[in-house]
Amino acid sequence: MEPILIYGFPLGSSMGLVAALEWLGKPYRLCRVDMLGEMREPAYARINPRHETPALITDEGKVLTETMAIAHWLAARDDERRISPDPMSSEGDRMRQIMAFINTGFTGAFTPLWVALEMDPPRPALQASLREFGKEAVIGRHDKLEAMVGEGPYLVRDRPTLADALFVGIARWLEFHEVAEPVHWPKLAALRARLEADPAVVYATALESGESAVGSGVCLGHVPLAEVVERYGA
Known part of the structure; x- marks a missing residue:
């Protein structure tokens, strides 16, 4: 069977993994999940108990x-090295290093902002403190990632890798949370512009928004969440 990626909307970090599957070029299916609704339902715990x-x-x-x-599962099946360098190479080390930073400190810096946004019932004083702390953390992590960017067109080599996929799914949170303008980080802004114009990212973003889109042809369609839970849930 083809793998099925369960990805979330709105503004899910998983959008980048849809793009990575397009870059990988092997058949796959998708399952689109509302993170504000059905992902929080008890049935979803059969797929991921952490919702x-x-x-x-x-x-x-x-x-x-x-x-x-x-991401590591995809890299292990990337026999043509389309989305990941040789795992024993220095490029492979760099990709894993950047992915680890993006998936931990870079993504985690946004947590206070999400907590403040979703707080119910509202606690204005706490929310204001969380937003202030979160914005400072996000700016600091952007500074560090900007310093990690090399001179090439992408994070690791001259074509997108899994590191770029993880980055593009998170990067748009900067404007969503009104932290700062991307131009404050010229290298990251240029990288984002390049990635967001990539056909695979355009396709993934359109699907995330619920739009009809034409990709490379390797996506074999969507599977309803109820079917995924019934067939594969614990």
Whole structure:
């Protein structure tokens, strides 16, 4: 069977993994999940007890969760090295290093902003403190990632890798949370512009928004969440 990526909307970090599957060029299916609704329902716990996306149903029908685990699963099957360098190379080391930073400190810096946004019932004083702390953390992490960017067109080599996929799914949170303008980080802004114009990212973003889109042809369609839970849920 083809793997099924369960990806979330709105503004899910998992959008980048849809783009990575397009770059990989092997058949796959998708399952689109509302993170503000059905992901929080009890049934979704059969896929991921932590009620998070992304999740992957592997080609063996097993459920795999956590972004880094899914990325490594994809890299292990990238026999043509389309989205990952040789794992024993210095480029492979750099890709894993950048992915680890993006998936931890860079993504985690946004947590206070999400907590403030979703707080119910509202606690204005606490929310204001969380927003102030979160914005400072996000700016600091952007400074550090800007310093990590090399002179090439992408984060690791002259074509997108899994590191770029993880970055593009998160980067748009900067404007969503009104932290700062991307131009404050010229290298990251140029990278974002390049990635957001990439056909795979355009396709992934359109699907995330619920629009009809034409990709490379390797996506074999969407599977309803109820069917995924019934067939593969614990």
